[in-house]
Amino acid sequence: MSTTGANADPLAALGSLPGVAESVESVRKSVDRVYGHRVMRRRSNELTSEAALRGARGSAALSGADWALEEVRRRSDFGVDGEARIMGAALRLTAEAGQLLSIWRQSPLRVLARLHLVAAATDEDEIGRPRQAGETVDEPLIELPLPGAAEVSGRLEGLSELIIAGSSAPALVSAAVVQGELLALRPFVSHNGLVARAAARIVLVGSGLDPKSVCPAEVGHAELGRAAYLAALDGYVSGTPEGMAAWITHCGSAIELGARESTAVCEALQRGAA
Secondary structure (H helix, E strand, O other): OOOOHHHOOHHHHHOOOOOHHHHHHHHHHHHHHHHOOHHHHHHHHHHHHHHHHHHHHHHHHHOOOOOOHHHHHHOOOOOOOHHHHHHHHHHHHHHHHOOOHHHHOOOHHHHHHHHHHHHHOOOOOOOOOOOOOOOOOEOOOOOOOOOOHHHHHHHHHHHHHHHHHOOOOOHHHHHHHHHHHHHHHOOOOEOHHHHHHHHHHHHHHHOOOOOOOOOOHHHHHHHHOHHHHHHHHHHHHHOOHHHHHHHHHHHHHHHHHHHHHHHHHHHHHHHOOO
C-alpha cells in the first residue's frame, strides 16, 4: 500500500471501478433523504440512539448472535453465554466508536487497539494488540485463509498510512476498504468482524457522509445476509477490479438499507408509533 508518487491516493482509483460511482451517488441520495426528513430536524438524538441499537444488533447478527431487536432492548445481562457476549461487545463498540472520531485520522492503529479492548472486555495479554506468530483467531464465520502475523503487521501499517495521508475517495470507498482489509487480515485473536464494522462506521461518520450516525450499514449487511456478505468479501480478497467493485457496491447497498431503516423509524416517530 504505497502512499508516494503516482500511488499517493490509491483509494481514489477505486472510485472509477465499474458501478462504484453509481453506488456512491445512490448512497448519497439515500442518506440525504434521511437528513432531509422533518423528524431529523427535531429529534435527531432519538434517531441516533435508535440507529445505534439497530446497528449493534445487525453487526452481532453477522458475528453469529442473530437476536430479535426487542430481545436486545429487553436484555440487560450480556455476559452469560457466547451469543450474549457477542451482543454485549457489539453494543459496547457502538457506544465507543463515537468517542474515537478525533483520534482516527491521527492514529488509526491506536483506535483499532481500543476497539478490540472494548469488544473483548478482558485484560488478557493478547487483547488490544495485533496477534503474534502462533496465536489463533476465533472468527468461525470467516473461513478465508488467515494471513501470517508478519503480513498482518505490514498491511496494518499500510492501511494506517493511507488513513493518515487522507484520500479524495468517496466515504463509501474508504469505509469499504477499511472494513474489507480488517476482515481479510483478522488482526486480533477475536472480535475482528465487530471491530471491522465499527471502524467502517467511524469512517462514514468522520467523513461527513453520515455525521449523526443515523444510517447504520450494519443493518443493511444483516438484511442482505451472511452468505452475501462473505461472497462479497471474497471479491475484496481476490484483489481483482471486478471483486473490489462488487465489495464496494455491496457495502453501498448496505448503507442504503440502513438509511431506509432509519427513514422508516422517522416515519414511525412522526406518527407517534415509536
